[in-house]
Amino acid sequence: TQLLEQSPQFLSIQEGENLTVYCNSSSVFSSLQWYRQEPGEGPVLLVTVVTGGEVKKLKRLTFQFGDARKDSSLHITAAQPGDTGLYLCAGVEAAGNKLTFGGGTRVLVKP
Amino acid sequence: DAGITQSPRHKVTETGTPVTLRCHQTENHRYMYWYRQDPGHGLRLIHYSYGVKDTDKGEVSDGYSVSRSKTEDFLLTLESATSSQTSVYFCAISDQLAGPTPNEQFFGPGTRLTVL
Numbered sequence: 001t002q003l004l005e006q007s008p009q010f011l012s013i014q015e016g017e018n019l020t021v022y023c024n025s026s027s028v029f030s031s032l033q034w035y036r037q038e039p040g041e042g043p044v045l046l047v048t049v050v051t052g053g054e055v056k057k058l059k060r061l062t063f064q065f066g067d068a069r070k071d072s073s074l075h076i077t078a079a080q081p082g083d084t085g086l087y088l089c090a091g092v093e094a095a096g097n098k099l100t101f102g103g104g105t106r107v108l109v110k111p
Numbered sequence: 112d113a114g115i116t117q118s119p120r121h122k123v124t125e126t127g128t129p130v131t132l133r134c135h136q137t138e139n140h141r142y143m144y145w146y147r148q149d150p151g152h153g154l155r156l157i158h159y160s161y162g163v164k165d166t167d168k169g170e171v172s173d174g175y176s177v178s179r180s181k182t183e184d185f186l187l188t189l190e191s192a193t194s195s196q197t198s199v200y201f202c203a204i205s206d207q208l209a210g211p212t213p214n215e216q217f218f219g220p221g222t223r224l225t226v227l
Binding site: 006009030033040041042043045050088092094095096098099100104 | 152201209215218
C-alpha cells in the first residue's frame with residue numbers, strides 16, 4: 001500500500017494570511033487529487049493534477065504536483081473564514097482504480 | 112450533486128451484533144467504495160467494487176464484508192461489530208480514476224456508527 005503524509009495536521013491562521021499544506025510520499029502516483037471536507041459532509045473534489053511539475057490555480061488556491069509525481073502542495077493566498085475545513089490529498093495508484101488518502105490537514109481561518 | 116445516498120445516517124449498536132450499511136447511487140458509475148474515517152487517519156479504504164459481484168479488499172478489510180448484486184447498491188456488513196469499528200463510514204462512487212484524464216470520486220453524506 002502506498003502512503004501519503006500530510007503536514008501540518010492542523011493550521012490556525014488569521015483572515016488575510018497565507019498558508020501552505022504539504023502532501024508527501026515515497027511512491028509515484030498516476031495523478032493526485034485534493035479534496036475539501038466540511039463537518040458532517042463527505043469530501044468534495046477541488047482539483048486533480050496529472051503531470052509532474054503541473055501548477056493549477058483555483059481563485060486563491062494554488063496546487064502544485066512535484067516533478068517526480070511523489071508530492072504535492074496546496075497554497076492559499078489571503079485566506080478567508082470560508083476556507084475553513086479539512087483538506088485531504090489523495091493519490092491515484094497507477095494500478096487499480098483506487099485512491100490513497102493522506103491523513104488530512106484541518107485549517108481554521110479566524111476572522 | 113451526485114446521486115448517492117447512505118442509510119442509515121446514524122446507528123448505535125452493541126458489540127457482537129451484525130450491522131449492514133447501504134450505499135445507493137443513481138449515477139450508473141462502475142466503481143463503488145467504502146471508507147472509514149477516524150481522527151488523524153484521513154480516509155481508509157475498506158472494500159471496493161469494480162462491477163456487479165466484483166469486489167476487492169482495501170487496506171482495512173478485516174471484520175468487514177461487502178456485496179454488490181446490482182449496479183446501484185453496495186452493502187457493507189460488519190458480521191460481529193466491535194468497539195474498534197466505531198467510526199464514520201463513507202461510500203464513494205466514480206468512473207475511471209487512473210489514466211491521463213482521471214475522474215472525480217463522489218462521496219455520500221456518511222454514516223456515523225457507534226458500537227457500545
